[in-house]
Amino acid sequence: MVNISFGSVSISFLDTLKALFGSELTNQSWEYIIWNYRVPKAITAILAGAGLALSGLLMQTLFRNPLAGPFVLGISSGASLGAAILIMGFSLFTGLLTSSLINDVSIAIASSIGSFVVLFLVIGIASRIKDTMALLIIGLMFGSITAAIVSVLSYFTNAESLQQYVYWTFGSVGGLTWTQLIILSSMILLGILLSVLAIKSLNGYLLGENYARSLGVNLKKSRFIIIISTGILAGSITAFTGPIAFIGLAVPHLTRQIFNTTNHKILVPAVLIFGSCILLLCDLVAQLPGQATVLPINAITSIIGAPVVIWLLMRKRKMIF
Amino acid sequence: MEVKGLNIGYGKKIVCPNISFSVDKGECTAIVGINGVGKSTLLRTVGNLQSSLGGILHIDGKSVREMKPHQLAKKISLVLTExxxxxxxxxxxxxxxxxxxxxxxxxxxxxxxxxxxxxxxxxxxxxxxxxxxxxxxxxxxxxxxxxxRALAQDTDIILLDEPTTHLDLFHKVQILKLLKSIAHQTKKTILFTSHEIEMAIQICDKILILDGVENPFDEPCKLIENKSFESLFPSETVQFDGTTGTFRIQK
Known part of the structure; x- marks a missing residue:
C-alpha cells in the first residue's frame, strides 16, 4: 500500500487507503490512477518477484549450483531475442519505421514466443542427455548464441530502435492491463502448483542425483516438471516485464541465510514471500518518491540487492547452500 | 539377491565379465579387487544407477532392471563415495x-x-x-x-561403496563392525566394496574377489584355502600369508 501511494503524482497515503476501500475521493483522476495504474503495478511486482525467486530456487537446487538463476536455461535470452527481432529486426528488414506495430503487447508476445522456443529446444535436449550439468552448459550456450544475434541486430539497426530495445531490457513492472494481469497470475499460479508437486523430489536432489534416484525419485519426470515450471514462471514474467535481473539469483540465497534451512517445504513459500516483498520495495525505490522520473527497475534490484547479499555473507562468513 | 554371469561396464565396453554370487539375508559381504577392476561399477549396477551389459541380476526372484525407481527404493539403499x-x-x-x-x-x-x-x-x-x-x-x-540414512530407508539390501576410505584405523574398524552387527541383528544384506582385505577377512561372512576372470566368491577361510588371494597382487611386490590372513611386502 505504501508502494501504491507513491508515484509521479503524489497522492496521500490516507487517500490511497480510501480509494482502495471504495470510498469516494475528492479527486476523480486520483482514483483512476490508483485503480488502473498503481494497483496493477503493485500486483505485477508481487507476482514477478515471487515467480522469479521461486524459479531461481528451482534452478539452484536442480543444478546444485549457487550461481544458477531463473535464466540459466536461456529463457531470458530467448525473450530478448524475440523482442530484439521485433524491435530492431523488423525495421531493418522492411526498411520501414514500424513504430505503430511495436507496443507493449506485441513485445510481450514476441518475447514469450522467443523464450518458449528456447525453452522447448532445451527440454528437447534435456530428454536426450543424462547429465544435468551438461544441460546447464547448453543453456549458457543458447544464451551466447542469442546474445550474438542480438548484437548483430543492434549493430545494423537505427538509433531509435536500439534505444527502444535497450529500454525494454531495463525491465518494468508497470503498464499491465487487468486482462494481462489475469493471464500473468494464472501462469504464475500454475508454475507454483507444479513446484509444490516437486518439493519432495527437490529435497531428494539435495543429496545429489544418484542418491535421489536411490530414494525412488524419478529423475526424468521430476527434472521435466522443474524445467517446465521454471519456464512457465520465468518465461511469462519476462514476457510482461522484460528481463528483471538479480531477484531470481539473490532471493533464494537471502532466504536460506535467514531461515538457515535447505528444506523446500519451508523454502518454497519463503522465497515466494521474500521475492514479492523485495521486488515491491525495489519498485518503490525506483519511483523516487516525490520525483517525476522513474528509474529502471533492473538497476535498483542490483543496487539494493547486491550489497545486502554481500553483507549477509560477510556477517555469517559462510554461504549456506 | 542372486547374480549370475553378470557383465558390467560402460556403454559397450565390458569392464568385468561373468560375475556370479548370491547373498542371503543377514550376511555381510565385501567386494575386493585392485583399482579399476570394477568394484564400484558392480555396486552401481546392482543399485541400478547404471545398466548391466548382460547376465542375471535378481532380488527376491525379480529382475532389478524391471523394477520402478520407487519399488527399488524399498529394496536397496545406497551409501556412495560422492x-x-x-x-x-x-x-x-x-x-x-x-x-x-x-x-x-x-x-x-x-x-x-x-x-x-x-x-x-x-x-x-x-x-x-x-x-x-x-x-x-x-x-x-x-x-x-x-x-x-541408508538404515532409515529400511531396505533388505544396503550397498556401500568404499565406506572406509579417508578414515583412520579405529574408525575403519568401527564402521565395519557396525555393518556386521547391523547385518546380523536386523537380518539385512550388506554388500560393500573395500580395499581393506585383511579387515574384510576378519569381519565379513563372505567375500567376492573381482579379478576380471574367475571372480571367486566364498567364505573368507575357504578363499584362503583355495589360495584365491595370492593372485590378487603381483607376487614380487606383495605376497599373501595364508596362516595369518595378511599381506606381506616383499623387500
Whole structure:
C-alpha cells in the first residue's frame, strides 16, 4: 500500500487507503490512477518477484549450483531475442519505421514466443542427455548464441530502435492491463502448483542425483516438471516485464541465510514471500518518491540487492547452500 | 539377491565379465579387487544407477532392471563415495530423507517414519550429533550419518561403496563392525566394496574377489584355502600369508 501511494503524482497515503476501500475521493483522476495504474503495478511486482525467486530456487537446487538463476536455461535470452527481432529486426528488414506495430503487447508476445522456443529446444535436449550439468552448459550456450544475434541486430539497426530495445531490457513492472494481469497470475499460479508437486523430489536432489534416484525419485519426470515450471514462471514474467535481473539469483540465497534451512517445504513459500516483498520495495525505490522520473527497475534490484547479499555473507562468513 | 554371469561396464565396453554370487539375508559381504577392476561399477549396477551389459541380476526372484525407481527404493539403499550436494542439513534432516520412499507426495513423516529415524540415529550412535549440521562433522561421523540414512530407508539390501576410505584405523574398524552387527541383528544384506582385505577377512561372512576372470566368491577361510588371494597382487611386490590372513611386502 505504501508502494501504491507513491508515484509521479503524489497522492496521500490516507487517500490511497480510501480509494482502495471504495470510498469516494475528492479527486476523480486520483482514483483512476490508483485503480488502473498503481494497483496493477503493485500486483505485477508481487507476482514477478515471487515467480522469479521461486524459479531461481528451482534452478539452484536442480543444478546444485549457487550461481544458477531463473535464466540459466536461456529463457531470458530467448525473450530478448524475440523482442530484439521485433524491435530492431523488423525495421531493418522492411526498411520501414514500424513504430505503430511495436507496443507493449506485441513485445510481450514476441518475447514469450522467443523464450518458449528456447525453452522447448532445451527440454528437447534435456530428454536426450543424462547429465544435468551438461544441460546447464547448453543453456549458457543458447544464451551466447542469442546474445550474438542480438548484437548483430543492434549493430545494423537505427538509433531509435536500439534505444527502444535497450529500454525494454531495463525491465518494468508497470503498464499491465487487468486482462494481462489475469493471464500473468494464472501462469504464475500454475508454475507454483507444479513446484509444490516437486518439493519432495527437490529435497531428494539435495543429496545429489544418484542418491535421489536411490530414494525412488524419478529423475526424468521430476527434472521435466522443474524445467517446465521454471519456464512457465520465468518465461511469462519476462514476457510482461522484460528481463528483471538479480531477484531470481539473490532471493533464494537471502532466504536460506535467514531461515538457515535447505528444506523446500519451508523454502518454497519463503522465497515466494521474500521475492514479492523485495521486488515491491525495489519498485518503490525506483519511483523516487516525490520525483517525476522513474528509474529502471533492473538497476535498483542490483543496487539494493547486491550489497545486502554481500553483507549477509560477510556477517555469517559462510554461504549456506 | 542372486547374480549370475553378470557383465558390467560402460556403454559397450565390458569392464568385468561373468560375475556370479548370491547373498542371503543377514550376511555381510565385501567386494575386493585392485583399482579399476570394477568394484564400484558392480555396486552401481546392482543399485541400478547404471545398466548391466548382460547376465542375471535378481532380488527376491525379480529382475532389478524391471523394477520402478520407487519399488527399488524399498529394496536397496545406497551409501556412495560422492559427497552429498548440500551439507547444510542437520544430521536428523539427512537421516529423515531416507524415509522418502515411504512418505506421501509432499514428504510428511508419519509416526512410523519418525520411529525408524530415531532408531537409525541410535544404532549409529549419533544421538548427541543429531542437531549438528553436516558440514560440522568429521569424515567418520559423516560416514556414520550416511549409513544411518541408508538404515532409515529400511531396505533388505544396503550397498556401500568404499565406506572406509579417508578414515583412520579405529574408525575403519568401527564402521565395519557396525555393518556386521547391523547385518546380523536386523537380518539385512550388506554388500560393500573395500580395499581393506585383511579387515574384510576378519569381519565379513563372505567375500567376492573381482579379478576380471574367475571372480571367486566364498567364505573368507575357504578363499584362503583355495589360495584365491595370492593372485590378487603381483607376487614380487606383495605376497599373501595364508596362516595369518595378511599381506606381506616383499623387500
Amino acid at each position: 559427497p552429498v550436494a548440500s551439507k547444510n542439513m542437520t544430521v536428523q534432516e539427512l537421516v529423515a530423507l531416507g524415509r522418502q520412499p515411504y512418505t506421501n507426495w509432499i514428504g510428511s513423516l508419519s509416526t512410523v517414519d519418525k520411529k525408524k529415524i530415531v532408531d537409525a540415529i541410535e544404532v549409529l550412535e549419533l544421538k548427541e550429533l543429531k542437531n549438528y549440521k553436516c558440514f560440522e562433522l568429521s569424515d567418520g561421523q559423516l560416514q556414520r550419518v550416511m549409513v544411518a
